[in-house]
Amino acid sequence: MTRQEIETGLGLMGVDWEERIDYARMRKERVEKAKQALKDSGADAIFLFRWENVRYVTSLRTHMWPVMFWGLASAILPSRAEPQLYTMDVDHVKARMPWVGNRVKEFAGGGLEVFAGAKAWAEDAKQVLKDAKVEPKVIGVDAWNPPLLEALPKVFPKTKFVDGQKIILEARAVKTKDEINCLKNAMSITVSGFGAGLDFLRPGRKECEVLAECFRAMYANGGEWTQCSNIVCSGPYLAPYRRFTSDRIINHGDMVVFDIGSCFNGYWGDFTRTFICGKDARPTKEQVKVHMNAYNAMYAAIKKIHPGSSTKEVYEAAEPWILGGLLGHGLGLGAAEPPFIVEQSKQEPMKLKPGMVFSIEPYAGVPGVGGVRLEHNVVCTETGYEIIDKFPFEEKLLE
Numbered sequence: 257m258t259r260q261e262i263e264t265g266l267g268l269m270g271v272d273w274e275e276r277i278d279y280a281r282m283r284k285e286r287v288e289k290a291k292q293a294l295k296d297s298g299a300d301a302i303f304l305f306r307w308e309n310v311r312y313v314t315s316l317r318t319h320m321w322p323v324m325f326w327g328l329a330s331a332i333l334p335s336r337a338e339p340q341l342y343t344m345d346v347d348h349v350k351a352r353m354p355w356v357g358n359r360v361k362e363f364a365g366g367g368l369e370v371f372a373g374a375k376a377w378a379e380d381a382k383q384v385l386k387d388a389k390v391e392p393k394v395i396g397v398d399a400w401n402p403p404l405l406e407a408l409p410k411v412f413p414k415t416k417f418v419d420g421q422k423i424i425l426e427a428r429a430v431k432t433k434d435e436i437n438c439l440k441n442a443m444s445i446t447v448s449g450f451g452a453g454l455d456f457l458r459p460g461r462k463e464c465e466v467l468a469e470c471f472r473a474m475y476a477n478g479g480e481w482t483q484c485s486n487i488v489c490s491g492p493y494l495a496p497y498r499r500f501t502s503d504r505i506i507n508h509g510d511m512v513v514f515d516i517g518s519c520f521n522g523y524w525g526d527f528t529r530t531f532i533c534g535k536d537a538r539p540t541k542e543q544v545k546v547h548m549n550a551y552n553a554m555y556a557a558i559k560k561i562h563p564g565s566s567t568k569e570v571y572e573a574a575e576p577w578i579l580g581g582l583l584g585h586g587l588g589l590g591a592a593e594p595p596f597i598v599e600q601s602k603q604e605p606m607k608l609k610p611g612m613v614f615s616i617e618p619y620a621g622v623p624g625v626g627g628v629r630l631e632h633n634v635v636c637t638e639t640g641y642e643i644i645d646k647f648p649f650e651e652k653l654l655e
Contacts, residue, residue, distance in 0.1 A: 268441060268478050268520070277441075277521075282434035283315050283355060286427070287339065293427035294335055294396070301385055302396040302420045303408075304331040305368070308589040309398050309424050311522050313339040314356060316349065319365075320481050320519075326368035326401055332381055337388035342377070374403035378411035396420025429586065429594045430611035436635060436644075438523035439587055439613055442479075443633055443645045445518040446525035449474040450647055453488065453516075459508040459534055463488045467501045470516050479518035483526055483591035487515035490533070494627030497579060497619060508534040511543060511626040515617075517591065524591040526615050528631035531650045539652050542625045547653035549620035550628040553577035557584070557597075557616050561608060561634055561641040567597045568605035570616070579619035579629070586614045587633060612636045613644070628653070 266276045290313050294302055304310050307318055310329040318329045332340040341356055342363040343349060349360045361380065367373035385392055392412065397404070398420040408417060431439070452473035453466050467488040474482065488501045491510040499515075506512060510533045517526035530547060532539055539547075553574040560570045571583050581599035585592040595606045595614055613635050621627030630649070635642040 266437060266440070277434045277437045279315075279434070279521075280355075282432060282438075285432045285434070286312050286315075287333075289427040289430075289432075290333055290424060291335070293423050294333060296426070297394075297396065297418070297423045299335070299394040299396045299418060299420070299423060300390050300392040301332060301334045302398065302423055303381065304333065304420070304424065305397075305399045305404075306421070308522070309421075309428075310341070312424065312428060312589055314341045315353065316341060316343060316356075317480075317522065318343065318345065322484075324399070324401075325365055326403075327363055327373060327377075328365040330363065330368070330377070332384050334385055334388040334390045336390055340381075340384045368401065368403060371403045371406055374401075374407035375411065378404075378407045382411055394418055396423045398424055425594050428588055428590070430609050431588060431613050431635075432611070435523065435588065436611070436613060438521045439525070439633070440644050442518055442520040442523045442525035443527065445474050445477045445479045445520055446516060446527045447645065447647050448477045449479075449516050449518060450514060450527065450529065453514055454531065457506070457512065457531065457533055459506065461506050463490055463501045463504050463506060463512075466506070466512075466514075467516070470514070474516075474518040477518075478520065480522070481519045483517035483519065483524045486517070487513060489513045489515075494530075495621030495623045495625065497621060497627050497629070506533050509537040509539075511539070511628070513627070513629050515629060515631070519591075522589050524587055524589075525633070525645075526587060526591065526617075526631065527633065527645055527647070528617055528629045529647060529649060530628040530630060530653065532652050537652075540625070542622065544653055544655060546620045546622055546626055547628045547630075547650070548655050549577050550618045550630045551649065551654070553618040553620070554616050554630050554632060557618070558632060558634055558641060558643070561636055563608060563610050563636060563638065565608050566605035567595050567601035567608070570608075571597050571599070571601045574616070574618045577618040577620045579617075583618060584614050584616040586612065588613065608636045610636055610638045 449470035584597040617631035
């Protein structure tokens, strides 16, 4: 299959001299795809409580909390009407989001943590559907908590509730042109973090100091947030792999993993390389072998990516160099979303389609020798695949 490598990102600003990201088109196409997924599911409406799903159908940017904050943002997508938005930032929405119009109502962040709030939300949702002339026999819900689990069936006693996350992820799995360009910009910002962190890396630096440089560059270049606490890990903590950053001082000759990702317009980068600390440091033959195991597994998996292939085929191509049953995951408004390339893909494979974007991140490690994680971000194209990140591998670790 064809491999393509093109420049990542087209610039972060809107300009008049070339077509970049058309945000109005992206908003329109995302709602259209969500409505089609809703229609295909047979549900009459979908209730959305995850902020990435709310952003998908309304384009609301709110606090991107690392934990579920029930009520911070929610939305209703009826089968016969435009999305209804709930947020505590109503004035902000009315002032800056004209495409929402009057379809916004105030609701407190944290308000769904109690039964009274969940019931009030459900009763308002019932009126929204009535105004849209929707008599809901089936409603999808993307996330539940105990108050919603109690309130929704009471307010909608004759309604069947189904997995709404499955419905909305069906829409989100295949990216539009503008979404892919957002992901490319996210990767460009992420790579700026790599460059800054690698320039700063030398013996005597702490892992947390190196990560701070990555963060500084990514935020300075317009990154909205990072896809997790991010990882700079070194030396003995690479095998077994410790997937977080500490205050460890990095020594000359240590192997160092950078696994970081920034966010552009809601879309997430996720990128990994392994380096040797010290310009004159030389890896052992065993370390090179470990690195090549991960390197070869990554490209073996990527070569299986084309329309009609499956997550099962991609996963099996990288075995056994996989950490914890996870080889890769989709990228979009979720830092990890379908297609998931995991151990369970052998039992429930997902067919790959053009426009799916995901990471491939194998791992190889030997205690006492070192550990290596590498990652490419890949788009499934009409003819094969496109790698959308560009950053060199550690030449010392390549055969």
